[in-house]
Amino acid sequence: MANPSLLILPGDGIGPEVMTEVSRIIDWFGTKRGIRFDVSEDLVGGAAYDAHGTPLHDDTMAKAQEVDAVLLGAVGGPKYDALDFSVKPERGLLRLRKEMDLFANLRPAQCFDALSDFSSLKKDVVSGLDIMIVRELTSGVYFGEPRGIIEEGNERVGINTQRYTESEIDRVARSAFDLAMKRNKKLCSMEKANVMESGILWREVVTEVGKDYPEVELSHMYADAGAMQLTRWPKQFDVIVTDNLFGDLLSDLAAMLTGSLGMLPSASLGKPMENGRPKALYEPVHGSAPDIAGQGKANPCACILSLAMALRYSFDLGDEATRLEEAVEQVLADGVRTADLLNVEGATPATTSQMGDAVLAALDASL
Numbered sequence: 001m002a003n004p005s006l007l008i009l010p011g012d013g014i015g016p017e018v019m020t021e022v023s024r025i026i027d028w029f030g031t032k033r034g035i036r037f038d039v040s041e042d043l044v045g046g047a048a049y050d051a052h053g054t055p056l057h058d059d060t061m062a063k064a065q066e067v068d069a070v071l072l073g074a075v076g077g078p079k080y081d082a083l084d085f086s087v088k089p090e091r092g093l094l095r096l097r098k099e100m101d102l103f104a105n106l107r108p109a110q111c112f113d114a115l116s117d118f119s120s121l122k123k124d125v126v127s128g129l130d131i132m133i134v135r136e137l138t139s140g141v142y143f144g145e146p147r148g149i150i151e152e153g154n155e156r157v158g159i160n161t162q163r164y165t166e167s168e169i170d171r172v173a174r175s176a177f178d179l180a181m182k183r184n185k186k187l188c189s190m191e192k193a194n195v196m197e198s199g200i201l202w203r204e205v206v207t208e209v210g211k212d213y214p215e216v217e218l219s220h221m222y223a224d225a226g227a228m229q230l231t232r233w234p235k236q237f238d239v240i241v242t243d244n245l246f247g248d249l250l251s252d253l254a255a256m257l258t259g260s261l262g263m264l265p266s267a268s269l270g271k272p273m274e275n276g277r278p279k280a281l282y283e284p285v286h287g288s289a290p291d292i293a294g295q296g297k298a299n300p301c302a303c304i305l306s307l308a309m310a311l312r313y314s315f316d317l318g319d320e321a322t323r324l325e326e327a328v329e330q331v332l333a334d335g336v337r338t339a340d341l342l343n344v345e346g347a348t349p350a351t352t353s354q355m356g357d358a359v360l361a362a363l364d365a366s367l
């Protein structure tokens with residue numbers, strides 16, 4: 001049987017350097033565990049724009065549709081700020097999400113024991129935190145029409161449209177309920193049903209879907225109250241399901257609760273392909289961090305943990321995913337810290353590749 005295929009899109013900023021560490025780990029699984037992937041690499045974001053004048057070449061898009069999973073680093077940077085909106089690096093990522101129909105974005109926010117001091121919140125509020133945000137990723141205000149900047153009278157008007165169909169809400173709700181069933185069977189849905197019709201529909205459809213999951217305890221919260229509760233007592237949550245824009249905000253908030261954005265992976269999943277695997281793209285939650293790019297300062301853990309999510313959700317290799325996650329935890333417990341995980345004055349941080357070395361050593365030790 002052919003090896004499963006992986007398309008690697010390092011992208012911009014710190015994307016390439018964190019992805020280098022991921023590639024070393026993919027090689028480790030090949031040589032030490034006999035788990036081999038057919039890996040190809042391509043450009044996305046500003047890197048693709050520089051080479052082809054578009055943030056995602058059609059050939060890359062086609063490749064992404066064919067492979068078993070895509071691993072993406074990060075896109076964007078100040079160099080591209082002045083570009084026309086249609087060719088901004090972010091458009092490459094949004095096109096991948098939309099055309100692959102990756103409607104369920106899984107963003108875990110997990111507090112690693114070794115880092116619980118690092119959160120801006122009190123230790124007892126965050127230690128042991130393990131929540132999962134399921135963000136709708138292919139619709140809502142990110143894609144709704146009409147959109148644009150138009151002239152009206154003697155001024156311009158910026159327009160975006162929040163739009164959700166019942167089926168769009170239904171399918172992401174089912175993904176969230178399925179996940180809740182595998183976790184602690186609690187799901188909180190967040191919207192603004194107090195001010196938005198799309199929120200009213202969201203609440204109705206999620207409630208309806210909930211009838212198929214009688215074991216899951218379903219609750220609803222307005223998204224603003226949800227943000228407040230996430231900072232007040234995040235451990236009240238297990239799985240949260242929310243729309244594209246609220247999910248963008250709430251997942252950054254949840255990520256920071258854990259102490260570092262540099263630790264958190266994500267999975268974006270679509271419908272099952274012919275081989276039964278879901279269409280899938282994995283990427284760290286953090287961005288391209290242009291301020292530290294190319295200096296060996298970036299934390300590769302979020303990208304490494306995105307590979308772990310790929311092992312679990314695309315390749316049914318849950319045990320190997322756990323092995324990798326535990327290796328990362330071990331490294332943190334041993335005190336290896338990239339700069340983003342250090343708040344001690346005068347301490348020398350590990351470089352990106354030293355962090356990769358440490359994870360590889362912990363993987364070796366796991367055998």
Ligand code: IPM
Nearest residue numbers: 075076090091093094248285
């Ligand atoms: C994210 C990012 C993206 C988004 C940007 C880069 C388009 O913030 O993945 O959360 O807004 O979805």
Ligand code: MG
Nearest residue numbers: 247248249252
């Ligand atoms: Mg975001």
